[in-house]
Amino acid sequence: MSAPKKSRMEHSPEVQKFVEFLKIRTVHPDPAYKESRLWLLDYVADIGLEVVVDKEYHPGKPVIVVKLPGTNPELPSVLLNSHVDVVPVEQDKWIVDAFSGHITDDGKIYGRGTQDMKCVCIQHLEAVRRIKDSGTKLRRNLYLSFVPDEETYTGHGMGLLCQSEEFKSWNVGMAVDEGLARENSDMVVFYAERHCYWTDVTFSGNPGHGSRFIENTAVEKMRKLVNKALDYRENQRKRLLADACMTLGEVTTVNVTMIHGGTTPNVVPSEFTVTLDCRVSHEYAFEEFKNLLKSWIDEAGGGEMSFIASSNNDALSSIDPKDKWWNAITGACKKHSVKLVPEIFPAGTDSRYLRAQGIPAYGFSPINNTPILLHDHNEWLGVDTFMRGIDILGTVIRDLANVSG
Ligand SMILES: [Zn+2]
Incomplete structure (x- = not known):
């Protein structure tokens, strides 16, 4: 029983x-x-x-x-x-x-x-x-x-x-x-x-009608940053997977967590904002990763960083x-x-x-x-x-x- x-x-x-x-x-x-x-x-x-x-x-x-x-x-x-x-x-x-x-x-x-x-x-x-x-x-x-x-x-x-x-x-x-x-x-x-950076990055560009080839738009710049961030993320993911002894706390994660922009379907907006959640390994000093992030933004055509939260750990x-x-x-x-x-x-x-x-x-x-x-x-x-x-x-x-x- x-x-x-x-x-x-x-x-x-x-x-x-x-x-x-x-x-x-x-x-x-x-x-x-x-x-x-x-x-x-x-x-x-x-x-x-x-x-x-x-x-x-x-x-x-x-x-x-x-x-x-x-x-x-x-x-x-x-x-x-x-x-x-x-x-x-x-x-x-x-x-x-x-x-x-x-x-x-x-x-x-x-x-x-x-x-x-x-x-x-x-x-x-x-x-x-x-x-x-x-x-x-x-x-x-x-x-x-x-x-x-x-x-x-x-x-x-x-x-x-x-x-x-x-x-x-x-x-x-x-x-x-x-x-x-x-x-x-x-x-x-x-x-x-890990160090923490939560930041908004706002890109500005030319607005115009949604039917045209507008040059130098905000969303193009944002796409370049997002691609950079996701390529970096993929490299870090592969590093983690390749080494069984490595733990999540030892690599850096960058995730796109929010995207805002636009008002109406037929207007190319003059602004887009992307939010990144970055958890940064101790391979980087606190300021070092921020500089890397800035270089990505510059390469994308320049944007405005606005920190939501960050901590030097x-x-x-x-x-x-x-x-x-x-x-x-x-x-x-x-x-x-x-x-x-x-x-x-x-x-x-x-x-x-x-x-x-x-x-x-x-x-x-x-x-x-x-x-x-x-x-x-x-x-x-x-x-x-x-x-x-x-x-x-x-x-x-x-x-x-x-x-x-
Ligand atoms: Zn808790």
């Missing part, structure tokens, strides 16, 4: 908290930040953590930071960061309600944020609850931050928090933030991320085996027989704000044997993987906060 299947009510308190959080619609473009703030404040009060920040650095964008004091508060502290917002869903492409926290009979928790990154938020809190309840005292002060707007690239969450006076007073020595799932039994830790956190933080993370995972693979994050996370301040930051979501489903339809995480992640992060957090010197 097979074992009876667990109903929702039989799941552990940790899973129940996770499901509660998944049900809060902190989804763009109008995230339920008021609700998530109140829910988090109740949650941390239940664990018994001291709230050190409960404020909006940008109107309508609440940030919460809590603290577990260490026995040696003069030592640099450890920060565990989570963003509370999630990206929108196309509900008709999901097999369940994306905000129901539905758990299948075979133990998959479905919902937007199950991987990115409500899982890690709950895992940090539940790991810290266990440390606290066990009476174990940690050497360093431990801070847990819950920030808005990671997904919008505006910097209204961590970007502003890490410039605040209170943040400086915490003397943050290192931080742990989100990572990605991995499909095999290893886990991945991100120690850097030159800083890399150490993965030297002698580095005390890296050593603590890898050592902690070894205790759980987890092999860590260090990689460069292919997209952007809040870690970039911390690294830019010289604070080592590591992106780690303890998810293995799971497809990468962040921002995808039917995002899910296994109950067992989620629960094991609390154990693993518990050891990582304890060992980091007990690093000496």
